[in-house]
Amino acid sequence: MDHAIWAEGLVKRYGENTALAGVDLAVPTGSVLGLLGPNGAGKTTVVRILATLLEADQGQARVGGYDVREQGHQARQLIGLTGQYAAVDENLTGTENLLLLGRLLGLSRAAAKVRARELLEQFGLTDAASRAAKTFSGGMRRRLDLAASLVGRPPMLFLDEPTTGLDPRARAELWTLIRSLVSEGVTVLLTTQYLDEADELADTITVIDHGRVIAAGTPEELKAKTGAQTLAVRPLHERDKSAVVALLAELAGEEPDTSGRLVSVSVLDPALMPQAVRRLEEAEITVTELALRNSSLNEVFMALTGRPAEPDDEGSGEP
């Protein structure tokens, strides 16, 4: 298959600390890969290597068929990068930020202006076009940052945690923007800490932890492996807890987790929810909480690794 972005055996060490311990990934042209992992998993390191900002100690990576180590300049002509922290020039206005990039990418003054106006409109920043970026809100800054990576209409886009720190509305807006880019045929590699984000946007998901790929596949395959949703029940009385545990174990076919009086189990079939309600009613168990929610990344981790997703200690070695 035609892979827009491809990497094999990427290794990166910082002294004693192994940031990447052999990462493989492949993104077919025109699709979205979600790179999912907790803090310190190595997501940013992967993105920086693919964007030619960092050299891997071992392994190979190709972007649009160009080796990022040997043919960095060619690779850079195909990519747009939105880093983890908005990289806009705070002392320039929205327009000036985009003009700068347009001119650097070889557009004429007039063409750069047109492109800047276009992007500001597309990203809802027209009103802020002539304000210095340091006066922007976090969401506006993020949008400007994304717009900045699109000035040259790159066919490949790297987005490092594009929605971290945004409120739900800004997050939904950004998702819409990303979807519209994908519909235009852009290949996207997106990192995230949120399963729902990967689920919403990605065609395939690669889960990494401590610099290793621990799972890869379509969102459906992954969910099938880990349980798509979590059913959580909190009985009013402590004495009912064991009955609830037994009940959920029977329904879900696996042993539930308990934390205090909260009993939770991952389920594949949302139809289990009404069954659970009925069975609880029959057993005359009063509950204070009954919820079916999407699994958090932490639960996916539990399912994949049998341990919670704990962030690495900053800069320390493997725990």
Next chain:
Amino acid sequence: MTAIAVQPHVGLATGLRQTLTLAWRTVVQVRHNPWELSDFSIQPIMFVLLFTYVFGGAIAGSVSDYLTFMLPGMIVMNMLFVTMYVGQGLNTDLTKGVFDRLRSLPIARWAPLAGRIVADQVKQAWSIVLVLGVGFILGFRIGTNVLALLAAVALLLVFALAFSWVSVLVGVMAKDPERVQIFGFTALFPVTFVSNVFVPVDTMPGWLQAVVKANPVSILSDACRGLMIGGPVATPLWQSLLWAAGIAAVFAPISLWAFKRRA
């Protein structure tokens, strides 16, 4: 996906154009950051006024004599302070991630740094003209000719170019832009004050005279005095150029090395 015509490398002309675009950016920034403008505009004016009127009478006997003695050195001191903007801007780009964005673009690898340095030369020229202008209003007169004055400006710009490498190093090493500023003050103040910028060297104790005479700030100030108001030029001129070459030869490789490591 539209096919993009991929180029194997950046031509020199394209790289220079990118450098100018990046320099434009640094100059435009000043518009949205008025305190920076005040830093390299109001501050030098204030220094000229303060030194001329507060110390002038005591040091040289008369205000206009002191102005004539002090102004060329003042321009040297100011030039050194202004070079710190290279490091400060660089550090801001590094810490804010702007540098990563620039490095992910298909532009000449040297353009971002070169852009900073070109922009610095523009700021340098501006503040030299400014201090000269204020001096002129207060009564400073060129004792030589226009050609010699232009030579002094050229010498100052060459020295600034060399000293920019020190600033680049500070910018790359510092944790945040404020620390670049702090370094500028704590390191450059003593260096410029233990010189003959403000006070003639023969009023100082002997042991200090030796230090002051060896200080490149003194040597460069002497060269500028010679070129602006008259007096010996040749020796301080070639010594200044030698210092500039030495500083560039030592700091350019170190700075580039540190820069590549951090970026």
